[in-house]
Amino acid sequence: MAKEVTSRAENYSQWYNDLALKADLAEQSAVRGCMVIKPYGYAIWEKMQSILDGMFKKTGVQNAYFPLFIPKSFFSREAEHVAGFAKECAVVTHHRLKNDPDGNGVIVDPDARLEEELIVRPTSETIIWSTYKNWVKSWRDLPILCNQWCNVVRWEMRTRLFLRTAEFLWQEGHTAHATAEEAEQEAFRMVNVYADFARNVMALPVIIGHKSPNERFAGALDTLTIEAMMQDGKALQAGTSHFLGQNFAKSFDVQYTDKEGKQQYVWATSWGVSTRLMGALIMAHGDDNGLVLPPALAPIQVVMVPIFKTDEEHAAIMEKFDSLKSALEALGHSVKIDDRDTLRPGFKFAEWELKGVPVRIALGARDLASGTVEVSRRDTLTKETVALEGVEQYIHTLMDAIQKNIYEKALAFRTANIQKCDSWEEFKTEIQNGKFLLCHWDGTVETEQKIKDETKATIRCIPIDSVVCEEEGKDIYSGKPSHRRVVFAISY
RNA sequence: CGGGGUGUGGCGCAGUUGGUAGCGCAUCUGGUUUGGGACCAGAGGGUCGCAAGUUCGAGUCUUGUCACCCCGACCA
Numbered sequence: 044m045a046k047e048v049t050s051r052a053e054n055y056s057q058w059y060n061d062l063a064l065k066a067d068l069a070e071q072s073a074v075r076g077c078m079v080i081k082p083y084g085y086a087i088w089e090k091m092q093s094i095l096d097g098m099f100k101k102t103g104v105q106n107a108y109f110p111l112f113i114p115k116s117f118f119s120r121e122a123e124h125v126a127g128f129a130k131e132c133a134v135v136t137h138h139r140l141k142n143d144p145d146g147n148g149v150i151v152d153p154d155a156r157l158e159e160e161l162i163v164r165p166t167s168e169t170i171i172w173s174t175y176k177n178w179v180k181s182w183r184d185l186p187i188l189c190n191q192w193c194n195v196v197r198w199e200m201r202t203r204l205f206l207r208t209a210e211f212l213w214q215e216g217h218t219a220h221a222t223a224e225e226a227e228q229e230a231f232r233m234v235n236v237y238a239d240f241a242r243n244v245m246a247l248p249v250i251i252g253h254k255s256p257n258e259r260f261a262g263a264l265d266t267l268t269i270e271a272m273m274q275d276g277k278a279l280q281a282g283t284s285h286f287l288g289q290n291f292a293k294s295f296d297v298q299y300t301d302k303e304g305k306q307q308y309v310w311a312t313s314w315g316v317s318t319r320l321m322g323a324l325i326m327a328h329g330d331d332n333g334l335v336l337p338p339a340l341a342p343i344q345v346v347m348v349p350i351f352k353t354d355e356e357h358a359a360i361m362e363k364f365d366s367l368k369s370a371l372e373a374l375g376h377s378v379k380i381d382d383r384d385t386l387r388p389g390f391k392f393a394e395w396e397l398k399g400v401p402v403r404i405a406l407g408a409r410d411l412a413s414g415t416v417e418v419s420r421r422d423t424l425t426k427e428t429v430a431l432e433g434v435e436q437y438i439h440t441l442m443d444a445i446q447k448n449i450y451e452k453a454l455a456f457r458t459a460n461i462q463k464c465d466s467w468e469e470f471k472t473e474i475q476n477g478k479f480l481l482c483h484w485d486g487t488v489e490t491e492q493k494i495k496d497e498t499k500a501t502i503r504c505i506p507i508d509s510v511v512c513e514e515e516g517k518d519i520y521s522g523k524p525s526h527r528r529v530v531f532a533i534s535y
Numbered sequence: 536c537g538g539g540g541u542g543u544g545g546c547g548c549a550g551u552u553g554g555u556a557g558c559g560c561a562u563c564u565g566g567u568u569u570g571g572g573a574c575c576a577g578a579g580g581g582u583c584g585c586a587a588g589u590u591c592g593a594g595u596c597u598u599g600u601c602a603c604c605c606c607g608a609c610c611a
Contacts, residue, residue: 056605130609199610200536207610280611317611350570389571409572417570
Protein backbone atom coordinates (compact mmCIF):
# COMPACT_ATOMS: atom_id res chain seq x y z
CA MET A 44 0.00 0.00 0.00
CA ALA A 45 1.23 3.43 -0.91
CA LYS A 46 2.41 5.64 1.88
CA GLU A 47 2.52 9.04 0.32
CA VAL A 48 1.85 10.95 -2.81
CA THR A 49 4.81 12.68 -4.43
CA SER A 50 4.78 16.39 -3.72
CA ARG A 51 3.22 18.46 -6.48
CA ALA A 52 6.00 21.01 -6.53
CA GLU A 53 8.65 18.56 -7.72
CA ASN A 54 6.92 17.11 -10.71
CA TYR A 55 3.26 17.74 -11.32
CA SER A 56 2.93 15.06 -13.92
CA GLN A 57 4.42 12.44 -11.63
CA TRP A 58 2.30 13.69 -8.76
CA TYR A 59 -0.83 13.36 -10.82
CA ASN A 60 -0.01 9.87 -11.97
CA ASP A 61 0.87 8.65 -8.48
CA LEU A 62 -2.33 10.06 -7.10
CA ALA A 63 -4.54 8.43 -9.71
CA LEU A 64 -2.86 5.08 -9.12
CA LYS A 65 -2.61 5.25 -5.35
CA ALA A 66 -6.15 6.50 -4.79
CA ASP A 67 -7.14 3.26 -6.50
CA LEU A 68 -8.92 4.93 -9.42
CA ALA A 69 -7.19 3.17 -12.27
CA GLU A 70 -4.11 1.33 -13.42
CA GLN A 71 -2.15 0.89 -16.61
CA SER A 72 -3.43 -2.05 -18.59
CA ALA A 73 -1.49 -4.63 -20.54
CA VAL A 74 -2.61 -2.84 -23.69
CA ARG A 75 -0.47 0.12 -24.64
CA GLY A 76 -2.12 3.44 -23.91
CA CYS A 77 -5.21 1.87 -22.39
CA MET A 78 -6.17 1.87 -18.74
CA VAL A 79 -8.15 -0.30 -16.37
CA ILE A 80 -10.62 1.79 -14.42
CA LYS A 81 -10.83 0.18 -11.00
CA PRO A 82 -14.05 -0.14 -8.99
CA TYR A 83 -13.44 2.99 -6.92
CA GLY A 84 -12.67 5.11 -9.98
CA TYR A 85 -15.58 3.65 -11.87
CA ALA A 86 -17.95 4.44 -8.99
CA ILE A 87 -17.06 8.11 -9.41
CA TRP A 88 -17.53 7.90 -13.17
CA GLU A 89 -20.93 6.26 -12.62
CA LYS A 90 -22.00 9.15 -10.43
CA MET A 91 -20.90 11.60 -13.09
CA GLN A 92 -22.82 9.60 -15.66
CA SER A 93 -26.03 9.41 -13.73
CA ILE A 94 -26.06 13.12 -12.85
CA LEU A 95 -25.22 14.20 -16.40
CA ASP A 96 -27.73 11.76 -17.82
CA GLY A 97 -30.42 13.28 -15.66
CA MET A 98 -29.48 16.75 -16.85
CA PHE A 99 -29.61 15.68 -20.49
CA LYS A 100 -32.99 14.02 -20.13
CA LYS A 101 -34.44 17.16 -18.58
CA THR A 102 -33.69 18.89 -21.88
CA GLY A 103 -35.45 16.19 -23.91
CA VAL A 104 -32.42 14.17 -24.93
CA GLN A 105 -32.81 10.40 -25.29
CA ASN A 106 -30.14 7.75 -25.10
CA ALA A 107 -29.41 5.44 -28.01
CA TYR A 108 -26.59 3.20 -29.15
CA PHE A 109 -24.72 3.01 -32.44
CA PRO A 110 -22.10 0.51 -33.65
CA LEU A 111 -18.50 0.43 -32.53
CA PHE A 112 -17.37 -0.26 -36.11
CA ILE A 113 -17.63 2.24 -38.88
CA PRO A 114 -17.14 1.24 -42.54
CA LYS A 115 -14.09 2.97 -43.93
CA SER A 116 -16.07 4.52 -46.76
CA PHE A 117 -18.14 6.57 -44.31
CA PHE A 118 -15.01 8.45 -43.44
CA SER A 119 -14.45 9.67 -46.97
CA ARG A 120 -17.71 11.61 -46.90
CA GLU A 121 -16.68 14.63 -44.85
CA ALA A 122 -13.20 15.76 -45.88
CA GLU A 123 -12.40 18.07 -42.96
CA HIS A 124 -13.68 15.59 -40.42
CA VAL A 125 -11.62 12.73 -41.73
CA ALA A 126 -8.49 14.87 -41.88
CA GLY A 127 -8.93 15.54 -38.18
CA PHE A 128 -9.03 11.89 -37.19
CA ALA A 129 -7.25 9.93 -39.92
CA LYS A 130 -3.94 9.76 -38.09
CA GLU A 131 -5.36 8.13 -34.97
CA CYS A 132 -7.68 5.39 -36.13
CA ALA A 133 -7.55 1.70 -35.28
CA VAL A 134 -8.58 -0.42 -38.27
CA VAL A 135 -10.13 -3.89 -38.33
CA THR A 136 -8.97 -5.83 -41.38
CA HIS A 137 -9.82 -9.46 -40.54
CA HIS A 138 -12.57 -11.35 -38.76
CA ARG A 139 -11.01 -14.68 -37.84
CA LEU A 140 -8.01 -16.35 -36.22
CA LYS A 141 -6.71 -19.85 -36.78
CA ASN A 142 -4.10 -22.18 -35.34
CA ASP A 143 -0.66 -21.46 -36.70
CA PRO A 144 0.32 -24.39 -38.95
CA ASP A 145 3.88 -23.98 -37.59
CA GLY A 146 2.56 -24.52 -34.08
CA ASN A 147 3.16 -20.99 -32.75
CA GLY A 148 -0.23 -20.35 -31.17
CA VAL A 149 -2.72 -18.51 -33.33
CA ILE A 150 -2.40 -16.33 -36.40
CA VAL A 151 -4.75 -14.04 -38.28
CA ASP A 152 -6.44 -16.15 -40.94
CA PRO A 153 -5.38 -14.59 -44.25
CA ASP A 154 -8.56 -15.95 -45.84
CA ALA A 155 -10.68 -13.91 -43.46
CA ARG A 156 -9.83 -10.50 -44.83
CA LEU A 157 -12.74 -8.06 -44.77
CA GLU A 158 -13.89 -6.73 -48.09
CA GLU A 159 -14.17 -3.28 -46.55
CA GLU A 160 -12.10 -2.42 -43.51
CA LEU A 161 -13.91 -1.28 -40.38
CA ILE A 162 -12.72 1.67 -38.35
CA VAL A 163 -13.08 1.52 -34.59
CA ARG A 164 -15.00 4.71 -33.86
CA PRO A 165 -12.86 7.68 -32.84
CA THR A 166 -16.19 9.56 -32.60
CA SER A 167 -19.55 8.61 -34.08
CA GLU A 168 -20.62 11.49 -36.32
CA THR A 169 -20.29 9.46 -39.49
CA ILE A 170 -22.17 6.34 -38.42
CA ILE A 171 -24.85 8.39 -36.72
CA TRP A 172 -25.44 10.69 -39.67
CA SER A 173 -25.62 7.75 -42.02
CA THR A 174 -28.38 6.44 -39.72
CA TYR A 175 -30.15 9.78 -39.31
CA LYS A 176 -30.63 9.82 -43.07
CA ASN A 177 -33.19 7.06 -42.58
CA TRP A 178 -34.84 8.73 -39.63
CA VAL A 179 -35.48 12.13 -41.16
CA LYS A 180 -38.14 12.61 -43.81
CA SER A 181 -40.39 15.42 -42.67
CA TRP A 182 -40.17 18.57 -40.56
CA ARG A 183 -42.28 16.57 -38.09
CA ASP A 184 -39.32 14.22 -37.46
CA LEU A 185 -37.23 17.09 -36.09
CA PRO A 186 -35.51 17.77 -33.86
CA ILE A 187 -33.65 14.53 -33.15
CA LEU A 188 -31.90 14.71 -29.79
CA CYS A 189 -29.82 11.60 -29.15
CA ASN A 190 -27.00 10.80 -26.82
CA GLN A 191 -24.90 7.70 -26.47
CA TRP A 192 -22.66 6.54 -23.65
CA CYS A 193 -19.84 4.52 -25.13
CA ASN A 194 -16.15 3.97 -25.58
CA VAL A 195 -14.11 5.43 -28.42
CA VAL A 196 -10.59 4.74 -29.62
CA ARG A 197 -8.03 7.30 -30.69
CA TRP A 198 -4.60 5.88 -31.35
CA GLU A 199 -2.65 8.67 -29.66
CA MET A 200 1.13 8.82 -29.86
CA ARG A 201 1.44 9.61 -26.20
CA THR A 202 -1.04 8.79 -23.48
CA ARG A 203 -1.77 9.95 -19.95
CA LEU A 204 -4.07 8.26 -17.46
CA PHE A 205 -7.63 9.63 -17.86
CA LEU A 206 -6.45 12.71 -19.81
CA ARG A 207 -5.48 11.05 -23.04
CA THR A 208 -5.87 7.30 -23.28
CA ALA A 209 -6.08 5.27 -26.47
CA GLU A 210 -9.53 4.08 -25.43
CA PHE A 211 -11.77 6.28 -23.33
CA LEU A 212 -15.34 6.39 -22.10
CA TRP A 213 -17.55 9.33 -22.91
CA GLN A 214 -20.95 10.50 -23.92
CA GLU A 215 -21.59 12.02 -27.31
CA GLY A 216 -24.77 13.85 -28.12
CA HIS A 217 -25.83 14.27 -31.75
CA THR A 218 -28.75 16.47 -32.67
CA ALA A 219 -30.51 17.37 -35.89
CA HIS A 220 -32.61 20.52 -36.27
CA ALA A 221 -34.74 22.23 -38.87
CA THR A 222 -33.05 25.60 -38.58
CA ALA A 223 -29.60 27.01 -37.98
CA GLU A 224 -30.89 29.14 -35.11
CA GLU A 225 -32.31 26.13 -33.31
CA ALA A 226 -29.10 24.13 -33.74
CA GLU A 227 -26.98 27.01 -32.51
CA GLN A 228 -29.22 27.39 -29.49
CA GLU A 229 -28.83 23.70 -28.80
CA ALA A 230 -25.04 23.97 -28.88
CA PHE A 231 -25.19 26.87 -26.43
CA ARG A 232 -27.67 25.08 -24.22
CA MET A 233 -25.43 22.05 -23.89
CA VAL A 234 -22.27 23.97 -23.12
CA ASN A 235 -24.25 25.60 -20.33
CA VAL A 236 -25.34 22.21 -19.04
CA TYR A 237 -21.68 21.19 -18.95
CA ALA A 238 -20.69 24.38 -17.16
CA ASP A 239 -23.47 23.84 -14.63
CA PHE A 240 -22.26 20.30 -14.04
CA ALA A 241 -18.63 21.34 -13.72
CA ARG A 242 -19.35 24.14 -11.29
CA ASN A 243 -22.07 22.68 -9.13
CA VAL A 244 -21.27 18.98 -9.16
CA MET A 245 -17.53 18.81 -9.77
CA ALA A 246 -16.88 22.07 -7.86
CA LEU A 247 -14.77 23.07 -10.83
CA PRO A 248 -14.78 26.69 -11.98
CA VAL A 249 -14.83 26.87 -15.77
CA ILE A 250 -14.77 29.55 -18.43
CA ILE A 251 -17.29 29.17 -21.24
CA GLY A 252 -16.24 30.38 -24.65
CA HIS A 253 -15.79 29.83 -28.37
CA LYS A 254 -12.78 27.99 -29.72
CA SER A 255 -10.67 29.91 -32.21
CA PRO A 256 -10.99 28.58 -35.78
CA ASN A 257 -7.63 26.86 -35.34
CA GLU A 258 -8.80 24.85 -32.33
CA ARG A 259 -12.23 23.97 -33.65
CA PHE A 260 -13.52 20.40 -33.91
CA ALA A 261 -12.87 18.83 -37.30
CA GLY A 262 -15.95 19.59 -39.39
CA ALA A 263 -17.56 22.16 -37.06
CA LEU A 264 -18.58 25.75 -37.84
CA ASP A 265 -18.30 26.71 -34.19
CA THR A 266 -16.97 24.91 -31.13
CA LEU A 267 -18.00 25.96 -27.63
CA THR A 268 -15.87 24.84 -24.74
CA ILE A 269 -15.56 24.86 -20.99
CA GLU A 270 -11.98 25.47 -19.89
CA ALA A 271 -10.70 24.70 -16.42
CA MET A 272 -7.44 25.58 -14.68
CA MET A 273 -5.44 22.80 -13.09
CA GLN A 274 -3.22 23.38 -10.05
CA ASP A 275 -0.10 23.70 -12.18
CA GLY A 276 -1.78 26.55 -14.04
CA LYS A 277 -2.33 24.58 -17.22
CA ALA A 278 -5.68 24.60 -18.97
CA LEU A 279 -7.83 21.54 -19.45
CA GLN A 280 -10.61 21.43 -22.00
CA ALA A 281 -13.32 19.80 -19.94
CA GLY A 282 -16.16 19.60 -22.43
CA THR A 283 -17.15 20.76 -25.89
CA SER A 284 -20.32 21.50 -27.81
CA HIS A 285 -20.19 21.94 -31.57
CA PHE A 286 -22.40 23.69 -34.06
CA LEU A 287 -21.83 21.60 -37.16
CA GLY A 288 -23.90 23.63 -39.61
CA GLN A 289 -25.03 21.51 -42.55
CA ASN A 290 -21.69 19.84 -43.18
CA PHE A 291 -22.71 16.39 -42.05
CA ALA A 292 -26.26 16.69 -43.39
CA LYS A 293 -24.85 17.43 -46.84
CA SER A 294 -22.16 14.73 -46.65
CA PHE A 295 -24.68 12.09 -45.63
CA ASP A 296 -27.61 13.58 -47.54
CA VAL A 297 -29.95 14.12 -44.61
CA GLN A 298 -32.85 16.19 -45.91
CA TYR A 299 -36.39 16.81 -44.76
CA THR A 300 -39.50 18.17 -46.43
CA ASP A 301 -40.41 21.50 -44.87
CA LYS A 302 -43.89 22.93 -44.36
CA GLU A 303 -43.82 24.41 -47.86
CA GLY A 304 -42.96 21.01 -49.32
CA LYS A 305 -39.37 21.96 -50.13
CA GLN A 306 -36.35 19.72 -49.45
CA GLN A 307 -34.01 21.17 -46.79
CA TYR A 308 -30.78 19.94 -45.27
CA VAL A 309 -30.92 19.63 -41.48
CA TRP A 310 -28.66 21.53 -39.08
CA ALA A 311 -26.53 19.64 -36.61
CA THR A 312 -24.79 19.79 -33.27
CA SER A 313 -22.64 17.36 -31.34
CA TRP A 314 -21.35 17.59 -27.80
CA GLY A 315 -19.39 15.43 -25.40
CA VAL A 316 -17.56 14.95 -22.15
CA SER A 317 -15.28 12.07 -21.31
CA THR A 318 -13.43 10.28 -18.54
CA ARG A 319 -11.02 13.20 -18.86
CA LEU A 320 -13.31 14.77 -16.27
CA MET A 321 -11.83 12.27 -13.83
CA GLY A 322 -8.42 13.74 -14.56
CA ALA A 323 -9.81 17.23 -14.03
CA LEU A 324 -11.16 16.19 -10.65
CA ILE A 325 -7.77 14.88 -9.57
CA MET A 326 -5.76 17.84 -10.83
CA ALA A 327 -8.15 20.56 -9.70
CA HIS A 328 -8.76 19.46 -6.13
CA GLY A 329 -6.15 16.89 -5.09
CA ASP A 330 -3.56 17.73 -2.45
CA ASP A 331 -0.46 16.02 -1.12
CA ASN A 332 -2.58 13.77 1.07
CA GLY A 333 -4.47 12.47 -1.92
CA LEU A 334 -7.75 12.95 -3.70
CA VAL A 335 -10.29 15.54 -2.54
CA LEU A 336 -13.75 14.61 -3.76
CA PRO A 337 -16.66 17.04 -3.82
CA PRO A 338 -19.50 15.40 -1.85
CA ALA A 339 -21.73 15.41 -4.92
CA LEU A 340 -19.41 12.91 -6.61
CA ALA A 341 -17.99 10.96 -3.69
CA PRO A 342 -19.04 7.29 -3.81
CA ILE A 343 -18.54 7.30 -0.03
CA GLN A 344 -19.41 10.60 1.63
CA VAL A 345 -18.86 9.59 5.23
CA VAL A 346 -16.48 6.95 6.52
CA MET A 347 -16.62 5.78 10.12
CA VAL A 348 -13.54 4.44 11.87
CA PRO A 349 -13.90 2.66 15.20
CA ILE A 350 -11.07 2.89 17.73
CA PHE A 351 -11.21 0.14 20.32
CA LYS A 352 -9.21 -2.19 22.51
CA THR A 353 -11.74 -4.69 23.75
CA ASP A 354 -14.67 -6.57 22.25
CA GLU A 355 -17.02 -4.72 24.60
CA GLU A 356 -15.79 -1.36 23.31
CA HIS A 357 -16.07 -2.59 19.75
CA ALA A 358 -19.66 -3.70 20.26
CA ALA A 359 -20.62 -0.42 21.90
CA ILE A 360 -19.02 1.62 19.10
CA MET A 361 -20.66 -0.46 16.39
CA GLU A 362 -24.05 0.10 17.96
CA LYS A 363 -23.55 3.87 17.77
CA PHE A 364 -22.19 3.63 14.22
CA ASP A 365 -25.09 1.53 12.99
CA SER A 366 -27.71 3.96 14.19
CA LEU A 367 -25.74 6.98 12.95
CA LYS A 368 -25.34 5.29 9.58
CA SER A 369 -29.12 4.83 9.30
CA ALA A 370 -29.70 8.45 10.30
CA LEU A 371 -27.22 9.70 7.69
CA GLU A 372 -28.60 7.45 4.99
CA ALA A 373 -32.06 8.78 5.73
CA LEU A 374 -30.66 12.22 4.92
CA GLY A 375 -29.37 10.91 1.58
CA HIS A 376 -25.70 10.32 2.38
CA SER A 377 -23.62 7.30 1.50
CA VAL A 378 -21.81 5.90 4.49
CA LYS A 379 -19.17 3.27 5.05
CA ILE A 380 -18.22 1.74 8.37
CA ASP A 381 -14.59 0.66 8.17
CA ASP A 382 -14.73 -2.31 10.50
CA ARG A 383 -11.61 -4.07 9.25
CA ASP A 384 -9.94 -5.48 12.33
CA THR A 385 -6.55 -6.10 10.74
CA LEU A 386 -5.70 -2.43 10.25
CA ARG A 387 -4.99 0.24 12.78
CA PRO A 388 -6.94 3.51 12.87
CA GLY A 389 -4.02 5.63 11.67
CA PHE A 390 -3.68 3.51 8.58
CA LYS A 391 -7.37 3.82 7.82
CA PHE A 392 -7.31 7.61 8.27
CA ALA A 393 -4.51 7.90 5.74
CA GLU A 394 -6.17 5.53 3.32
CA TRP A 395 -9.53 7.28 3.27
CA GLU A 396 -7.83 10.62 2.93
CA LEU A 397 -5.98 9.27 -0.08
CA LYS A 398 -9.33 8.27 -1.55
CA GLY A 399 -10.81 11.70 -0.90
CA VAL A 400 -13.76 10.80 1.32
CA PRO A 401 -15.23 14.19 2.35
CA VAL A 402 -16.04 13.44 6.01
CA ARG A 403 -14.54 10.99 8.46
CA ILE A 404 -16.01 10.10 11.83
CA ALA A 405 -13.88 8.49 14.52
CA LEU A 406 -15.32 7.08 17.71
CA GLY A 407 -13.31 5.57 20.56
CA ALA A 408 -13.44 4.93 24.30
CA ARG A 409 -13.01 8.63 25.10
CA ASP A 410 -15.99 9.51 22.94
CA LEU A 411 -18.09 6.71 24.37
CA ALA A 412 -17.53 8.19 27.80
CA SER A 413 -18.30 11.76 26.76
CA GLY A 414 -21.05 11.06 24.21
CA THR A 415 -19.12 12.67 21.34
CA VAL A 416 -17.58 11.83 17.97
CA GLU A 417 -14.60 13.25 16.15
CA VAL A 418 -15.59 14.73 12.78
CA SER A 419 -12.80 15.38 10.23
CA ARG A 420 -13.12 17.32 6.97
CA ARG A 421 -11.09 16.17 4.00
CA ASP A 422 -11.09 19.55 2.28
CA THR A 423 -9.58 21.48 5.19
CA LEU A 424 -8.01 18.55 7.08
CA THR A 425 -9.52 19.92 10.29
CA LYS A 426 -11.13 17.96 13.13
CA GLU A 427 -13.86 18.83 15.56
CA THR A 428 -15.33 17.00 18.50
CA VAL A 429 -19.11 17.07 18.24
CA ALA A 430 -21.91 15.69 20.42
CA LEU A 431 -23.08 12.36 19.04
CA GLU A 432 -26.68 13.35 19.64
CA GLY A 433 -27.91 15.04 16.45
CA VAL A 434 -24.53 14.82 14.70
CA GLU A 435 -26.27 13.62 11.52
CA GLN A 436 -27.81 17.06 11.05
CA TYR A 437 -24.43 18.68 11.64
CA ILE A 438 -22.88 16.48 8.96
CA HIS A 439 -25.76 17.07 6.58
CA THR A 440 -25.08 20.80 6.75
CA LEU A 441 -21.33 20.27 6.67
CA MET A 442 -21.59 18.40 3.39
CA ASP A 443 -22.96 21.47 1.60
CA ALA A 444 -20.27 23.61 3.17
CA ILE A 445 -17.58 21.24 1.91
CA GLN A 446 -19.00 21.20 -1.61
CA LYS A 447 -19.05 24.99 -1.61
CA ASN A 448 -15.61 25.33 -0.06
CA ILE A 449 -13.95 23.08 -2.62
CA TYR A 450 -15.40 25.24 -5.38
CA GLU A 451 -14.40 28.49 -3.67
CA LYS A 452 -10.87 27.23 -3.15
CA ALA A 453 -10.48 26.28 -6.81
CA LEU A 454 -12.02 29.60 -7.86
CA ALA A 455 -9.65 31.55 -5.62
CA PHE A 456 -6.73 29.69 -7.17
CA ARG A 457 -7.90 30.50 -10.66
CA THR A 458 -8.55 34.14 -9.78
CA ALA A 459 -5.02 34.41 -8.42
CA ASN A 460 -3.60 32.98 -11.63
CA ILE A 461 -5.57 34.77 -14.30
CA GLN A 462 -4.63 38.28 -15.37
CA LYS A 463 -4.79 40.79 -18.16
CA CYS A 464 -1.62 41.10 -20.15
CA ASP A 465 -0.68 43.74 -22.70
CA SER A 466 3.04 43.29 -23.07
CA TRP A 467 4.62 40.58 -25.21
CA GLU A 468 7.66 40.36 -22.92
CA GLU A 469 5.42 39.89 -19.90
CA PHE A 470 3.37 37.36 -21.85
CA LYS A 471 6.37 35.15 -22.50
CA THR A 472 7.39 34.95 -18.85
CA GLU A 473 3.93 34.84 -17.27
CA ILE A 474 2.66 32.08 -19.55
CA GLN A 475 5.52 29.88 -18.36
CA ASN A 476 4.52 30.65 -14.77
CA GLY A 477 1.25 28.83 -15.39
CA LYS A 478 -0.98 31.84 -15.79
CA PHE A 479 -4.16 32.28 -17.82
CA LEU A 480 -3.56 35.52 -19.70
CA LEU A 481 -6.35 37.71 -20.99
CA CYS A 482 -4.95 39.33 -24.08
CA HIS A 483 -6.03 41.17 -27.17
CA TRP A 484 -5.93 39.14 -30.35
CA ASP A 485 -6.31 40.35 -33.92
CA GLY A 486 -8.49 37.39 -34.86
CA THR A 487 -6.08 35.82 -37.35
CA VAL A 488 -4.91 32.23 -37.47
CA GLU A 489 -1.40 33.46 -38.36
CA THR A 490 -0.96 35.38 -35.13
CA GLU A 491 -2.33 32.54 -33.05
CA GLN A 492 0.04 30.10 -34.73
CA LYS A 493 3.06 32.35 -34.24
CA ILE A 494 2.26 32.74 -30.55
CA LYS A 495 1.91 28.99 -30.25
CA ASP A 496 5.21 28.36 -32.02
CA GLU A 497 7.06 30.79 -29.77
CA THR A 498 5.47 30.00 -26.41
CA LYS A 499 3.40 26.78 -26.70
CA ALA A 500 0.43 28.86 -25.53
CA THR A 501 -2.87 28.55 -27.37
CA ILE A 502 -6.13 30.43 -27.28
CA ARG A 503 -8.15 28.35 -24.87
CA CYS A 504 -11.31 30.22 -25.70
CA ILE A 505 -12.92 33.47 -26.63
CA PRO A 506 -14.89 33.83 -23.42
CA ILE A 507 -18.61 34.52 -23.32
CA ASP A 508 -18.96 34.08 -19.56
CA SER A 509 -16.94 34.30 -16.32
CA VAL A 510 -14.44 36.89 -17.44
CA VAL A 511 -15.23 40.26 -18.98
CA CYS A 512 -13.35 40.81 -22.17
CA GLU A 513 -15.17 43.22 -24.41
CA GLU A 514 -12.90 46.21 -24.82
CA GLU A 515 -10.83 47.93 -27.48
CA GLY A 516 -7.10 47.32 -27.65
CA LYS A 517 -4.16 46.10 -29.68
CA ASP A 518 -3.10 42.54 -30.41
CA ILE A 519 -0.49 41.33 -27.92
CA TYR A 520 1.73 40.04 -30.75
CA SER A 521 0.93 41.84 -33.98
CA GLY A 522 -0.24 45.16 -32.52
CA LYS A 523 -3.25 45.20 -34.84
CA PRO A 524 -6.59 46.46 -33.53
CA SER A 525 -8.74 44.13 -31.42
CA HIS A 526 -12.20 44.39 -29.88
CA ARG A 527 -11.94 41.85 -27.11
CA ARG A 528 -9.57 39.87 -24.98
CA VAL A 529 -9.22 36.11 -25.27
CA VAL A 530 -7.80 33.51 -22.87
CA PHE A 531 -4.29 32.30 -23.61
CA ALA A 532 -2.76 29.40 -21.66
CA ILE A 533 -0.64 26.32 -21.99
CA SER A 534 -2.91 23.35 -22.09
CA TYR A 535 -3.03 19.60 -21.59
C1' C B 536 7.68 9.89 -35.81
C1' G B 537 12.35 12.95 -33.69
C1' G B 538 15.42 13.64 -28.80
C1' G B 539 16.56 11.43 -23.91
C1' G B 540 16.12 7.46 -20.29
C1' U B 541 14.96 2.68 -18.03
C1' G B 542 14.39 -2.80 -18.15
C1' U B 543 16.86 -7.35 -11.82
C1' G B 544 10.88 -11.32 -6.81
C1' G B 545 3.98 -8.37 -6.75
C1' C B 546 5.93 -2.85 -6.20
C1' G B 547 10.36 0.40 -5.56
C1' C B 548 15.55 -0.23 -5.98
C1' A B 549 21.12 -1.86 -5.09
C1' G B 550 24.55 -4.89 -7.45
C1' U B 551 32.18 -2.35 -7.32
C1' U B 552 37.83 -4.33 -11.58
C1' G B 553 33.09 -10.24 -14.83
C1' G B 554 33.13 -15.18 -9.92
C1' U B 555 26.95 -18.01 -9.90
C1' A B 556 21.88 -12.37 -6.92
C1' G B 557 20.59 -8.79 -2.45
C1' C B 558 17.73 -4.66 0.28
C1' G B 559 13.07 -1.97 1.52
C1' C B 560 7.81 -2.36 1.01
C1' A B 561 4.08 -5.98 0.22
C1' U B 562 2.68 -11.37 1.16
C1' C B 563 2.26 -15.83 4.63
C1' U B 564 2.76 -17.94 10.02
C1' G B 565 2.98 -16.94 15.35
C1' G B 566 2.84 -13.35 19.22
C1' U B 567 2.32 -8.44 21.26
C1' U B 568 -0.40 -4.08 19.67
C1' U B 569 -4.65 -0.51 18.08
C1' G B 570 -6.84 8.06 19.36
C1' G B 571 -2.52 9.50 12.64
C1' G B 572 0.27 4.89 7.94
C1' A B 573 2.64 -0.69 14.59
C1' C B 574 6.60 -3.97 16.47
C1' C B 575 9.31 -8.66 17.20
C1' A B 576 10.50 -13.55 15.38
C1' G B 577 10.27 -16.82 11.33
C1' A B 578 8.91 -18.26 6.09
C1' G B 579 7.87 -18.24 0.82
C1' G B 580 8.89 -15.82 -3.79
C1' G B 581 13.68 -13.99 -9.21
C1' U B 582 16.30 -18.96 -15.58
C1' C B 583 18.39 -10.42 -13.96
C1' G B 584 13.26 -7.92 -21.01
C1' C B 585 14.64 -11.28 -25.27
C1' A B 586 18.48 -13.38 -28.72
C1' A B 587 23.26 -14.15 -30.23
C1' G B 588 28.55 -13.33 -29.16
C1' U B 589 33.31 -12.85 -26.07
C1' U B 590 34.96 -15.83 -21.66
C1' C B 591 36.76 -21.40 -17.73
C1' G B 592 32.70 -18.21 -15.94
C1' A B 593 28.04 -12.73 -17.92
C1' G B 594 23.00 -9.10 -14.00
C1' U B 595 27.87 -6.85 -15.26
C1' C B 596 31.43 -6.64 -21.58
C1' U B 597 29.90 -6.54 -27.30
C1' U B 598 26.12 -6.63 -31.11
C1' G B 599 21.17 -7.02 -32.35
C1' U B 600 16.17 -6.81 -30.88
C1' C B 601 11.70 -5.86 -28.01
C1' A B 602 9.02 -3.26 -24.33
C1' C B 603 7.99 0.73 -21.29
C1' C B 604 8.72 5.87 -19.37
C1' C B 605 9.91 11.17 -20.02
C1' C B 606 10.35 15.67 -23.43
C1' G B 607 8.44 17.35 -28.31
C1' A B 608 4.60 17.13 -32.72
C1' C B 609 -1.20 15.54 -32.27
C1' C B 610 -5.70 15.36 -29.31
C1' A B 611 -11.41 14.91 -25.26
